[in-house]
Amino acid sequence: MFEELFAADFVDHTPQPGGFTPDRDGARNLYRALRAAFPDFHAEIHWQISDGDRVTTYKTYHGTHDGTFWGLAPTGRKIHFETVDVMRVRNGKITDHWGVANLLSLAQQLGLMPALDPGKSDRISGAQARSKLIGKVAVVTGA
Numbered sequence: 342m343f344e345e346l347f348a349a350d351f352v353d354h355t356p357q358p359g360g361f362t363p364d365r366d367g368a369r370n371l372y373r374a375l376r377a378a379f380p381d382f383h384a385e386i387h388w389q390i391s392d393g394d395r396v397t398t399y400k401t402y403h404g405t406h407d408g409t410f411w412g413l414a415p416t417g418r419k420i421h422f423e424t425v426d427v428m429r430v431r432n433g434k435i436t437d438h439w440g441v442a443n444l445l446s447l448a449q450q451l452g453l454m455p456a457l458d459p460g461k462s463d464r465i466s467g468a469q470a471r472s473k474l475i476g477k478v479a480v481v482t483g484a
Contacts, residue, residue: 343369343372345434346434346435347365347368347369347434347435348365348431348432348434348435348436349365350365350436351364351365351368351434351435351436351437351438352364352436352437352438353367353368353437353438354437354438354439355438355439355440355441356371357371357442359374359411361374368438374410375404375410377408377409378404378406378407378408378409378410378415379404379405379406379407379408379410379420380404380405380407380408381403381404381405381407382402382403382404383402383403383404384400384401384402384403385400385401385402385403386398386399386400387399387400387401394429394430394431395427395428395429395430396427396428396430397425397426397427398424398425398426398428399423399424399425400423400424400426401421401422401423401424402420402421402422402423402424403419403420403421404419404420404421405417405418405419405420406418406419406420406451410451411448411451411453413451413452413453416451416452418450418451418452420447420450420451421446421450422442422443422444422446422447422450423442423443423446424440424441424442424443425440425441426438426439426440427439427440
């Protein structure tokens with residue numbers, strides 16, 4: 342089905358960390374990695390709109406961490422994280438993708454980052470949290 346949905350010249354304008362290339366093979370490898378790490382991986386679509394040749398979707402992904410992900414051995418933890426994706430569709434095929442995923446939430450659920458407690462006075466800023474996450478992801482993925 343992947344071949345039917347994604348154009349041969351597909352471009353991912355926001356490829357995920359971990360060495361995934363911004364082309365159709367990279368997208369396929371990302372989906373394979375997600376399915377291997379979270380065998381029950383699925384999306385709950387909250388809303389979806391189209392504008393011309395673009396389709397925007399806000400969804401929450403769910404799954405159980407039963408395989409290696411970001412170099413982390415399976416934890417058995419249930420995860421969920423939100424994403425917003427924009428796909429360009431031409432001639433019935435996805436040609437382009439832009440997306441934003443809440444990877445900080447995912448990293449916290451997997452135990453790679455401590456959950457931030459808004460009631461504590463020693464909170465770190467969003468920039469500090471992103472910096473720590475980027476450092477941890479770089480170590481895990483070898484980036």
